[in-house]
Amino acid sequence: MSIQATQLSKTFGTYTALAGVDLNVERGKLVALLGPSGSGKTTLLRIIAGLEYADPGSGRILFHGEDVTDEPAGKRKVGFVFQHYALFRHMTVFENIAFGLRVRKRRDRPSRSEIADRVNRLLKLVQLESHGSRYPHQLSGGQRQRIALARALAVEPKVLLLDEPFGALDAKVRKELRRWLRQFHDEINLTTVFVTHDQEEALEIADTVVIMNNARIEQVGTPQEIYDRPASPFVYQFIGNVNVLRAQALAQAGAHAANPGTLHADGQVYVRPHDIEVTPHLPGAPGIAAVVRFIHAAGPAARLTLEQVQNRETVEVETSRVTLASLDLKVGDLVNLRLRQAHSFDDDYAI
Numbered sequence: 064m065s066i067q068a069t070q071l072s073k074t075f076g077t078y079t080a081l082a083g084v085d086l087n088v089e090r091g092k093l094v095a096l097l098g099p100s101g102s103g104k105t106t107l108l109r110i111i112a113g114l115e116y117a118d119p120g121s122g123r124i125l126f127h128g129e130d131v132t133d134e135p136a137g138k139r140k141v142g143f144v145f146q147h148y149a150l151f152r153h154m155t156v157f158e159n160i161a162f163g164l165r166v167r168k169r170r171d172r173p174s175r176s177e178i179a180d181r182v183n184r185l186l187k188l189v190q191l192e193s194h195g196s197r198y199p200h201q202l203s204g205g206q207r208q209r210i211a212l213a214r215a216l217a218v219e220p221k222v223l224l225l226d227e228p229f230g231a232l233d234a235k236v237r238k239e240l241r242r243w244l245r246q247f248h249d250e251i252n253l254t255t256v257f258v259t260h261d262q263e264e265a266l267e268i269a270d271t272v273v274i275m276n277n278a279r280i281e282q283v284g285t286p287q288e289i290y291d292r293p294a295s296p297f298v299y300q301f302i303g304n305v306n307v308l309r310a311q312a313l314a315q316a317g318a319h320a321a322n323p324g325t326l327h328a329d330g331q332v333y334v335r336p337h338d339i340e341v342t343p344h345l346p347g348a349p350g351i352a353a354v355v356r357f358i359h360a361a362g363p364a365a366r367l368t369l370e371q372v373q374n375r376e377t378v379e380v381e382t383s384r385v386t387l388a389s390l391d392l393k394v395g396d397l398v399n400l401r402l403r404q405a406h407s408f409d410d411d412y413a414i
């Protein structure tokens with residue numbers, strides 16, 4: 064089931080949550096809405112679900128070509144999973160999953176045996192088939208979120224929407240559950256949109272990432288496109304770590320090992336920490352002269368914090384531990400920095 068949203072605007076009093084947003088989600092894709100708090104991603108998700116409505120006269124929502132703009136949430140056949148599970152504490156896991164089926168009108172309600180079969184299939188699908196008789200308080204956070212997902216799927220939704228589904232979980236459980244969600248999605252092949260503020264989460268599991276900022280969409284693309292070819296300074300700085308350096312200082316230092324593109328009037332160059340090469344300082348050699356201020360070598364890669372000699376601004380560098388050992392660096396050492404790859408933007412860049 065594809066989703067098409069066109070020219071959606073939403074205001075709350077004087078606050079603009081969405082400003083003419085267009086979004087297309089292809090059938091069967093796993094799409095992440097990613098952005099900082101207040102960017103409009105949850106509002107967009109809730110309007111798709113029918114839990115909120117766009118401003119009068121603003122935009123349309125289509126599911127596979129069918130206009131559902133004015134349909135209430137109950138008629139859109141959307142599965143919605145919240146951050147905080149929203150499970151009924153007084154019901155067993157089995158009863159929680161079956162709830163949406165049992166409250167249907169009699170003519171639409173499956174038989175008891177059909178409900179039992181569907182719930183048991185879902186318990187197996189979320190790998191919790193032995194937990195049907197337990198209560199939510201007897202489950203871990205990750206297990207509760209999987210039950211919330213099973214409950215959303217029980218009503219056989221056309222699309223699945225998840226609002227910060229792993230936000231209440233600790234880092235280790237988040238990693239385990241998001242990998243499970245990717246595998247789970249590949250099994251069910253249901254069009255899924257999820258909201259997150261976690262860049263790593265979006266880049267790891269989504270087919271398509273939608274970057275939102277200030278009530279608008281900044282960029283849409285695959286995780287690799289978003290990371291390697293950011294469309295704006297905001298996207299560059301929001302996705303992954305980045306250094307923002309002065310183009311004039313770089314030109315004077317001859318710091319470019321690779322052409323970063325034309326240096327425009329905004330006077331800034333964007334470069335990832337792993338795209339900076341550290342070499343011993345040699346007088347007259349091209350590169351940015353910098354002083355090592357901090358070395359963090361615990362982990363698979365080494366992270367260096369350096370201070371540019373010319374303007375005393377900070378630069379972050381990531382390198383391998385092997386390279387770090389070969390340089391034999393110490394805090395206070397003077398080095399040269401050369402950019403393997405960098406990027407700059409026109410003052411009048413537009414989305």
